[in-house]
Amino acid sequence: MIDLNNPxxxxxxxxxxxxxxVVQHVQAxxxxxxxxxxxxSPVTVxxxxxxxxxxxxxxxxFPEDPxxxxxxxxxxxxxxxxxxxxxxxxxxxxxxxxATPESVCDWVDKGATEPGPRFWCLDPIDGTKGFLRxxxxxxxxxxxxxxxxxxxxxxxxxxxxxxxxxxxxxxxLVIASRSQGTWVTPLxxxxxxxxxxxxxxxxxxxxxxxxxxxxxxxxxxxIDEFVQIMGVRAExxxxxxxxxxxxxxxxxxxxxxxxxxxxxxxxREKIWDQAAGSIILEEAxxxxxxxxxxxxxxxxxxxxxxxxxxxxxxxxxHRTALKTLDAIGAWSGD
Numbered sequence: 001m002i003d004l005n006n007p008x009x010x011x012x013x014x015x016x017x018x019x020x021x022v023v024q025h026v027q028a029x030x031x032x033x034x035x036x037x038x039x040x041s042p043v044t045v046x047x048x049x050x051x052x053x054x055x056x057x058x059x060x061x062f063p064e065d066p067x068x069x070x071x072x073x074x075x076x077x078x079x080x081x082x083x084x085x086x087x088x089x090x091x092x093x094x095x096x097x098x099a100t101p102e103s104v105c106d107w108v109d110k111g112a113t114e115p116g117p118r119f120w121c122l123d124p125i126d127g128t129k130g131f132l133r134x135x136x137x138x139x140x141x142x143x144x145x146x147x148x149x150x151x152x153x154x155x156x157x158x159x160x161x162x163x164x165x166x167x168x169x170x171x172x173l174v175i176a177s178r179s180q181g182t183w184v185t186p187l188x189x190x191x192x193x194x195x196x197x198x199x200x201x202x203x204x205x206x207x208x209x210x211x212x213x214x215x216x217x218x219x220x221x222x223i224d225e226f227v228q229i230m231g232v233r234a235e236x237x238x239x240x241x242x243x244x245x246x247x248x249x250x251x252x253x254x255x256x257x258x259x260x261x262x263x264x265x266x267x268r269e270k271i272w273d274q275a276a277g278s279i280i281l282e283e284a285x286x287x288x289x290x291x292x293x294x295x296x297x298x299x300x301x302x303x304x305x306x307x308x309x310x311x312x313x314x315x316x317x318h319r320t321a322l323k324t325l326d327a328i329g330a331w332s333g334d
Contacts, residue, residue: 002180002193009177011061012141012153013190017173018057019050019139020155020187022091023125027134043128045084047071048108049091050124050139055107056096058120068302069111069122070272076105115271115301118145123272127241129213134158134167138241142275147299150178152276155187156243162196163252165239174246176283182249198286198314199251204230207254207317210244211236218309219259225328226257230320245277245312249284254317258310259291259330268303269310281312288312291330293322 003009023046030042051071058067076085085101092099092107111122120143127137139155154174160166162174162184171187174196183193201207209232212218227236237244237253247253261267278288278296289295290307297306308331311321325331 002175002177002183004193006177007061008143008151009175011057012143012151013173013175015054015057016139016141016153016155017187017190018095019053019124019141020157020171022046022049022053022095023131023137023139024157025094026091027131041084043125043131045087045091046131047124048073048076048084048088048104051111051122052088052092052099052104052107053095054120054122054124054141055110056092056098056103058110059107062120066113066116066119067111067122068113068115068119068271070124070270071108072112073105073108076108115144115298118143120144121272121275123242123270123276126273127243130158130240130243135213136165136240136243138243138246140242140272140276142272142279144271144275144298147297148178149275149279149298152176152279154242154246154276154280156241156246157187159243159246160186161194161250162246163250172246174249174280176249176280178279178283180283182280182284184246184250196246196249196280196284197251198249198281198284199254200316201254201314202316204317204320205233207232208234208252209236210247210253210256211238212244213238213240218257219261219330222259222328222330223257226321226324226330229324229327242273242277245281248286248312248314249280251314254314255321256310256312257291257321257325259325260309260332268305269307270303271298271301274304274310278312285315286313287315287318289318289322291322291325
């Protein structure tokens with residue numbers, strides 16, 4: 001069982017839950033059926049608000065710990081960002097009376113630091129399009145020490161029991177701590193924690209492949225070729241964000257790929273896109289590497305600069321998946 005009395009565990013669970021609550025408030029107020037995907041204002045407000053909440057809580061519990069996160073407050077500090085800043089401050093003020101435009105900018109900017117020997121890593125909203133559709137997205141927080149992920153939490157408001165899409169349901173709070181397994185509890189009312197474990201599926205033809213709606217950072221053509229060579233018969237599970245790692249950890253999916261897009265062959269994963277999800281999968285018994293089979297190297301700053309793409313699995317299918325990726329030349333992105 002995970003040690004719920006551990007200070008880092010308590011902080012991470014509380015911070016992600018609070019961040020999810022502020023994001024849900026923004027979504028309820030600002031995301032309308034008429035909104036287009038090009039209108040990023042609601043997700044931008046939610047991104048800033050989520051990051052500010054986590055940073056504020058971090059200053060209370062671990063004031064010396066750096067935060068490495070996706071956003072910075074440069075846009076908020078400009079005259080053109082005044083309205084956005086007022087909105088973000090409004091939502092943060094529902095959680096702390098300390099929220100002022102100045103303090104909110106300072107909290108957001110706490111995430112602009114570079115990684116060190118020990119730091120927290122945050123994706124304030126992973127899955128922009130899922131958020132705008134009212135579908136799957138996640139708040140992802142991880143603790144890294146000496147380049148190794150030690151703790152990861154995913155807050156998935158629209159995913160129940162770590163695998164079942166359930167819009168406006170109880171949501172899932174998924175946590176993994178090194179050598180303590182992966183666990184899930186309802187996001188809305190954390191209580192009993194249930195263990196998660198990957199599937200025991202070994203036949204490639206029976207594999208369930210998790211695929212993103214977002215195609216910008218992957219290679220759809222090569223994934224289709226991969227599925228064909230593997231002989232996969234099941235329809236893919238389409239889902240945004242690191243919520244896919246929760247599904248893998250729960251045993252309801254078996255494979256997840258991020259390949260090199262032909263339009264962005266030099267793209268490297270951001271550490272906040274993989275840190276929390278990677279330990280959640282590993283502690284559930286799965287495996288994650290890049291598409292060349294290399295372990296993810298979190299010692300390279302804010303990106304996985306020495307890795308190419310992502311191959312995540314239930315472990316049993318990993319070797320076959322890597323061989324198939326090599327056969328289709330996934331490393332080249334062509």
